Every structure is written in structure tokens, then in C-alpha cells.
Amino acid sequence: MTTPQQPIGSGFGFRSTTNDVLSGISLTGKTAVVTGGYSGLGLETTQALSAAGAQVIVPARRPDVARAELAAVPGVRVEPMDLADLDSIYRLADALLAIGRSIDFLIGAGGVMASPETRVGPGWEGQFAINHLGHFALTNELWPALVAGRARVISYSSAGHHLSGIRWDDVQFDTGYDKWLAYGQSKTANALFAVHLDALGREHGVRAFSLHPGSILTPLQRHMSHDELTDRGWVDAAGNPADPTFKTLAQGAATGVWAATSPGLSGLGGVYCEDCDIATIADPVGPMDSGGVRDYAIDPGQAARLWRLSSELTGLDTVPTTA
Numbered sequence: 001m002t003t004p005q006q007p008i009g010s011g012f013g014f015r016s017t018t019n020d021v022l023s024g025i026s027l028t029g030k031t032a033v034v035t036g037g038y039s040g041l042g043l044e045t046t047q048a049l050s051a052a053g054a055q056v057i058v059p060a061r062r063p064d065v066a067r068a069e070l071a072a073v074p075g076v077r078v079e080p081m082d083l084a085d086l087d088s089i090y091r092l093a094d095a096l097l098a099i100g101r102s103i104d105f106l107i108g109a110g111g112v113m114a115s116p117e118t119r120v121g122p123g124w125e126g127q128f129a130i131n132h133l134g135h136f137a138l139t140n141e142l143w144p145a146l147v148a149g150r151a152r153v154i155s156y157s158s159a160g161h162h163l164s165g166i167r168w169d170d171v172q173f174d175t176g177y178d179k180w181l182a183y184g185q186s187k188t189a190n191a192l193f194a195v196h197l198d199a200l201g202r203e204h205g206v207r208a209f210s211l212h213p214g215s216i217l218t219p220l221q222r223h224m225s226h227d228e229l230t231d232r233g234w235v236d237a238a239g240n241p242a243d244p245t246f247k248t249l250a251q252g253a254a255t256g257v258w259a260a261t262s263p264g265l266s267g268l269g270g271v272y273c274e275d276c277d278i279a280t281i282a283d284p285v286g287p288m289d290s291g292g293v294r295d296y297a298i299d300p301g302q303a304a305r306l307w308r309l310s311s312e313l314t315g316l317d318t319v320p321t322t323a
Contacts, residue, residue, distance in 0.1 A: 036110025
């Protein structure tokens with residue numbers, strides 16, 4: 001059965017923190033893989049899961065930096081991996097599968113935003129490749145361990161998905177680059193990925209969710225200039241936080257941690273979440289900051305089409321296509 005895209009009354013909300021959503025939950029004996037798990041929301045997620053007892057594996061493009069950031073966090077293992085490099089994803093997956101340990105949570109918190117035009121792999125647009133295709137490949141490669149753990153896969157989307165659906169006639173921006181449309185497309189892809197992964201995975205015990213973490217100042221904004229940040233009212237002239245609606249790191253990471261661990265989501269999946277609950281469907285002409293998910297980002301037909309395209313681009317098709 002398809003999970004309705006509507007709130008379930010989780011009891012949590014906009015200002016809930018990772019401590020709030022993990023209260024009373026023990027993750028002892030559980031294993032999580034957290035991409036981007038040494039910076040920003042990913043670091044906050046790693047710390048929260050570790051504090052609850054989980055063993056956390058952090059794939060890192062800069063493993064030395066990751067080990068330094070995570071030195072004081074118990075139960076964490078850092079492994080080299082670059083979401084823009086399929087060969088590095090294969091090497092990581094081979095190493096993890098060789099251990100024979102099941103994976104209970106795969107949290108895709110790594111990514112880039114509004115970056116300058118970058119081409120990776122065989123010429124893929126960088127934001128689509130890093131934010132979506134890298135996580136698509138990692139999920140496919142780790143599939144046996146995800147099935148063994150009856151895992152939840154958490155895909156970090158964003159309210160930025162309101163900026164663009166999938167540009168089916170020019171996914172790679174071959175006819176002109178716009179950093180915000182590219183970001184928006186990649187975040188729509190993150191949401192659609194969870195829709196189809198859940199459809200394929202649920203009979204194997206694997207469920208998937210996407211989410212908007214909220215607005216938070218993190219290293220994700222590293223490609224934005226000071227003028228861009230001040231023009232949007234995110235920081236003041238001195239670079240200090242200026243928007244009272246922004247969340248703290250613990251609040252921003254809460255929705256992803258909630259989606260991964262909440263008993264209230266048992267038997268559910270394939271939906272877009274925000275503020276520690278399932279989100280509503282957005283007004284198609286409403287502003288981005290009004291919340292909710294655009295219907296094109298949860299459309300099963302578009303999700304299946306994106307899955308096929310992603311499989312063609314990466315050459316990967318490990319997840320059984322029985323849905």
C-alpha cells in the first residue's frame with residue numbers, strides 16, 4: 001500500500017532536536033552509514049546516532065579531515081569515498097560487504113548546493129551527479145547489506161526542490177547552466193529516488209524516506225558569496241545569523257534522525273518529510289518557504305523514469321525491479 005503524503009501527528013515539530021526524537025530509543029547493535037557524516041547536519045547526525053549506541057560508518061572524500069572531526073565520537077569508522085567517483089563507491093561497498101555486517105540505516109546527508117558548473121564522471125552535471133547519482137550508486141552497491149538489515153534509507157532532499165522538477169530534455173544542463181535550477185533538480189531527484197526505492201524495496205523490508213531538514217547555516221552554503229547570503233537575509237553585514245526562522249544543527253538534523261529511527265514510521269515509506277513528520281502536499285503556486293512537497297517530486301511515474309535513467313547512466317541495476 002502506498003503511504004499517504006500527509007502528517008501522522010508525530011508529536012514532534014519545527015524546533016524538535018535529535019535528542020528529542022531519540023529519547024527512549026536505543027540503537028545499540030545497529031549500524032548506520034552516513035554520507036557527509038563529518039560536517040554540518042551529517043556530523044550532527046553521526047553524533048546523535050553514536051550517542052544512542054549505533055556504530056556509524058562515515059564515507060568521506062577527505063578521510064583525514066573526517067577522522068579529525070570525529071575523533072571524540074565513539075563507535076565511528078571513516079572510509080574513503082567520493083560521491084562524484086563511482087570507482088570509489090564500488091571500493092567502499094566491496095569493503096563493507098566483505099565485513100558481512102548488515103546495515104540498518106543509510107542516511108544520504110552529503111551533497112553540494114548552488115555550486116559553480118562542474119562536470120564529473122563522463123560529463124555529468126556536478127550537483128545531479130553528487131547529490132543524486134552518487135547516492136543511487138551507493139544504495140545499489142550496498143543492497144545486500146540493506147536487505148539483511150531491513151534498512152531505512154534516508155534521502156536528504158530540500159525545499160529547494162520547488163525550484164525545478166527533472167529537466168527531462170536537458171538533465172545535464174548541456175544548453176546552459178543555472179546553479180539554482182541545477183540544485184533544485186537534484187533535490188527533486190532525491191525525493192523521487194526515495195519514492196521508487198521504497199516501491200522496490202518494501203517487499204524486501206527496505207523502506208525509504210526523503211526530507212527537507214529546514215533552513216540551517218552550515219558548510220553547505222560554501223559556494224554562496226557574502227552578498228548572496230545577506231541579500232537573502234540569512235546573515236547580517238558582519239556575517240552573523242540574521243534569520244530567526246533558521247534552525248540549529250540539532251534541530252536541522254532531527255527530521256533525518258526521526259525518519260531513520262521513529263517507531264511511528266514502521267510499515268510506512270516513500271514519502272517526503274519535514275519538521276519531524278510526513279509533510280503535506282504543497283500548493284503548486286505557493287512560495288517555496290510555505291512548506292510541503294511539490295506533486296512532481298513524489299510522482300511514481302516520474303520516480304520510475306528517473307530510476308531507469310539513473311540505471312542507464314551508472315550502469316547499475318542491483319535493486320530487484322519487481323515493483
